[in-house]
Amino acid sequence: MMNTNEEAITIPEFESAIMGLAEKVIGPSIIVYNKSEILDLISSDYSDEGVEELYRMILSQYEPYEPDYLPVFLTEAWRL
DSSP states (O other), rough: OOOOOOTEEEEOGGGEEEEEEEEOOSSSSSEEEEEHHHHHHHHSSSOTTTHHHHHHHHTTTTTTSOOOOOOOEOOOOOOO
């Protein structure tokens, strides 16, 4: 059974990019976001120039949080 984490940090602006939960070997589960979907969401409101910088700026507001609660951003998914 997955160890859910009631304190896992969600980013409301990126709710539609949530892929699911990741279960860590030690510690609580965390939320997994699809990074390319996040960049698509951002780029729909902004020009291509500076999208990656805006992405980093949004995420930087979460730096002071406990690492066990921070989400993961999946860059690429592989099918084996």
